[in-house]
Amino acid sequence: MANTPHGGSLIDLIVRDAPRRDALVKEAATLYSLTLNERQLCDIELILNGGFSPLDGFMSQADYDSVVSDLRLSNGLLWPMPITLDVNAAQIKAGNIAPSTRIALRNPQDDTVLAILTVSDIYTPNKSREAAAVFGADDVAHPAVHYLHTQTKEFYIGGKLDAIDVPVHYDFVEHRFSPAELRAYFKKLNWTRVVAFQTRNPMHRAHRELTVRAARARHCNVLIHPVVGSTKPGDIDHFTRVRVYKALLPKYPQGMASLSLLPLAMRMGGPREALWHAIIRKNFGCTHFIVGRDHAGPGKNSAGQDFYGAYDAQELVAKYKSELDIEVVPFQMVAYVPESDEYIPADEVPEGVKTLNISGTELRRRLKTGAAIPDWFTYPEVQTILRASHPARSAQGFVVLFTGYWNSGATLIAQALQMSLNQGGQRPTTLLLGETIRHELSSELGFTKRDRDLNISRIGFVAAEIAKCGGAVIAAPIAPYDAARIEARKVVERAGGGFFLVHVATALEDCIARDRTGTYERAKRGEIKGFTGIDDPYETPTAPQLTVDAAKTPVSQIVHEIILLLEAQGYIGSR
Numbered sequence: 220m221a222n223t224p225h226g227g228s229l230i231d232l233i234v235r236d237a238p239r240r241d242a243l244v245k246e247a248a249t250l251y252s253l254t255l256n257e258r259q260l261c262d263i264e265l266i267l268n269g270g271f272s273p274l275d276g277f278m279s280q281a282d283y284d285s286v287v288s289d290l291r292l293s294n295g296l297l298w299p300m301p302i303t304l305d306v307n308a309a310q311i312k313a314g315n316i317a318p319s320t321r322i323a324l325r326n327p328q329d330d331t332v333l334a335i336l337t338v339s340d341i342y343t344p345n346k347s348r349e350a351a352a353v354f355g356a357d358d359v360a361h362p363a364v365h366y367l368h369t370q371t372k373e374f375y376i377g378g379k380l381d382a383i384d385v386p387v388h389y390d391f392v393e394h395r396f397s398p399a400e401l402r403a404y405f406k407k408l409n410w411t412r413v414v415a416f417q418t419r420n421p422m423h424r425a426h427r428e429l430t431v432r433a434a435r436a437r438h439c440n441v442l443i444h445p446v447v448g449s450t451k452p453g454d455i456d457h458f459t460r461v462r463v464y465k466a467l468l469p470k471y472p473q474g475m476a477s478l479s480l481l482p483l484a485m486r487m488g489g490p491r492e493a494l495w496h497a498i499i500r501k502n503f504g505c506t507h508f509i510v511g512r513d514h515a516g517p518g519k520n521s522a523g524q525d526f527y528g529a530y531d532a533q534e535l536v537a538k539y540k541s542e543l544d545i546e547v548v549p550f551q552m553v554a555y556v557p558e559s560d561e562y563i564p565a566d567e568v569p570e571g572v573k574t575l576n577i578s579g580t581e582l583r584r585r586l587k588t589g590a591a592i593p594d595w596f597t598y599p600e601v602q603t604i605l606r607a608s609h610p611a612r613s614a615q616g617f618v619v620l621f622t623g624y625w626n627s628g629a630t631l632i633a634q635a636l637q638m639s640l641n642q643g644g645q646r647p648t649t650l651l652l653g654e655t656i657r658h659e660l661s662s663e664l665g666f667t668k669r670d671r672d673l674n675i676s677r678i679g680f681v682a683a684e685i686a687k688c689g690g691a692v693i694a695a696p697i698a699p700y701d702a703a704r705i706e707a708r709k710v711v712e713r714a715g716g717g718f719f720l721v722h723v724a725t726a727l728e729d730c731i732a733r734d735r736t737g738t739y740e741r742a743k744r745g746e747i748k749g750f751t752g753i754d755d756p757y758e759t760p761t762a763p764q765l766t767v768d769a770a771k772t773p774v775s776q777i778v779h780e781i782i783l784l785l786e787a788q789g790y791i792g793s794r
C-alpha cells in the first residue's frame with residue numbers, strides 16, 4: 220500500500236475539476252491573466268497534481284504567517300515552506316485584484332491557462348522576517364533569500380485554485396509521474412515499501428551503494444526521485460542528469476529501482492527543505508525517505524560559513540518524526556576503500572584504512588580539463604554521458620575576435636590562422652571577415668556607432684552559436700568600440716565558448732602606407748564619411764589576450780603566437 224498523503228487525502232485538483240474544465244477555459248478567456256515565472260510554474264504543477272497536498276492554492280496570509288513562524292498551516296498541520304504568489308502594485312491595479320477577484324494563471328512557456336485563482340487576500344510580506352525564519356538568515360548569499368529580495372514582487376496574493384491543465388512537458392515524458400500515477404505504478408509493480416532518494420546531482424557508484432543499503436536495511440524498493448525544476452545555480456542541467464539516472468537503473472538488481480522526475484523548484488532551505496521534501500515524497504506514495512548530510516544545503520553565507528550544520532536537516536526531521544508519517548532514513552555516507560575495492564559506510568571504516576573520494580567540485584574540474592575520472596568513482600556509461608555534455612577544452616568551441624584599424628593586417632592573419640587550424644583538423648573553423656559579415660549579415664547597416672555596435676553584436680551572436688556546437692570562429696571586423704567587444708565576449712562565454720581578443724595594433728600610418736586601394740585617401744578627402752582613424756574613433760582594447768603589430772611582425776609569427784595561446788588554454792592539441 221502506498222503511503223497516505225499528507226493531511227489524509229490526495230488533493231488532485233486536475234481530477235476534481237475535470238468535469239468543469241470546458242466552462243473554466245471559457246471563463247479564463249474573460250479574466251485578467253498573470254503569467255507565472257519558472258518557480259511559480261513548478262509550484263503550481265505540484266499544487267494542481269497533489270504533490271503539495273493538502274495545499275489547494277497559494278497561501279493566504281494566515282497560512283503564510285503560521286508557516287513562517289511555526290512550520291505549520293493555520294489548521295496546525297505540519298508544513299515548513301511558504302508557497303506564495305507574488306504580484307506588484309501595477310498588476311493589482313491592472314487586474315483590479317481584490318478579495319474574490321478571479322485571475323487566470325498562465326504558463327510562461329506556451330501561454331496556456333493552467334488554473335483560475337480566486338483571490339482570498341492580498342498582503343505585504345516582511346521579506347527579512349521570512350528570510351530569517353525560513354532560511355535561517357537574511358543574507359543574500361543564500362539563493363532563496365537572494366530570490367526573495369531581487370525577484371519577488373512586493374505583495375502576495377492568496378487563494379484557492381480551480382484546475383484547468385498541468386504544464387505540458389516534452390522531455391523524458393515517460394519518467395514524469397503525478398502522485399496518482401506513481402501510486403498506481405507502485406501498485407502495478409506490487410511495491411509496498413518504497414524508499415525515495417532526492418537528488419539534484421548526477422549519481423555515481425556511492426549513490427547506488429547507499430540507496431541499495433537503505434533498501435536492504437528497510438526491505439524497500441528504491442525510487443530515484445530527482446528534482447528537475449529549478450535547483451542550485453551552477454548545477455549540472457537536468458537533461459544530462461536524467462540521462463545519467465537512466466544509465467544507472469540497470470545497475471540495480473532485479474528491477475529494484477525506478478525513476479520518476481520531480482518538477483520541484485528547490486529553495487536550498489536545508490532543514491526546512493528536508494521536511495518539505497519528506498512531505499512531498501509521502502504525497503507521491505513513498506513510505507521511506509533518505510535524508511543526507513547537508514540536505515538541500517545552499518553553501519556558504521556571506522561570512523564564509525555554512526548556512527546550516529551538516530546534520531541540522533536530519534535533526535529537524537527527527538524532531539517531527541511522529542507527525543511526518545514517512546520513515547526518514549538518515550543517509551549513511553559511504554566511502555570507497557581501495558584496499559578491498561568496495562564502498563562501506565564511513566563510520567564502519569576501520570582505523571587507519573585509507574578511503575578515497577572525489578568531491579563535486581573536483582569532478583567538475585576534471586570534466587572541464589578532461590582529466591581522468593576513475594572507474595571506482597563512476598560507471599563508464601555515466602562517464603560517457605557526462606563527458607558528452609561537458610567536453611574537455613580540446614573539444615569546446617572558441618572565438619578569436621580580431622580588432623584594429625582597417626587594413627591593419629587582421630584579415631591576412633585571420634586567413635592564415637584558419638589555414639593553421641584546418642591543418643590541425645581538431646574542429647570545424649568558420650572565418651567571419653568584415654567584408655563577409657557586411658555582405659551576408661549586416662548589409663543594411665552603415666557606420667554610425669549604433670550600426671557598428673549592432674554589427675559586432677550580430678557577429679557575437681553567430682560566433683556564440685557556432686562555439687556552442689564546438690566550432691572555432693575567427694572574426695575580423697574593425698570593431699572599434701570597447702563596450703561592443705566586451706558584450707561579444709559575454710555572449711560567447713555564456714554559450715560556453717572560449718573568447719580571445721587579439722588587438723592588431725598596427726599603427727594608423729602603417730595601415731595608410733600599406734593601402735594600395737586609395738580608400739584612406741578617399742576618406743581623407745571626405746569622400747567616405749566617418750572612416751575609422753580618419754574622422755571616426757577607435758578605442759584601444761582594455762584587456763586583449765594578445766596585442767600584435769602586423770607592420771613589425773611576420774604573419775606566420777603572429778599566427779604562431781595565437782596557436783601558443785590556444786594551446787596554453789587547452790583548446791588545441793591533446794594533453
Ligand code: PPS
Pocket residue numbers: 625653654656657666670671672674675695696697698699738747748749750751755
Ligand atoms: S565595424 O566598425 O567593425 O562594424 O566595421 P567593419 O564591419 O569591419 O567594416 C569595415 C569595412 O567597411 C568599409 N567601410 C568603412 N570602414 C570604416 N569606416 C567607414 N566609414 C567605412 N565605410 C566603409 C571598410 O573599407 C571595410 O571594407 P572591407 O571590404 O571589409 O575591407
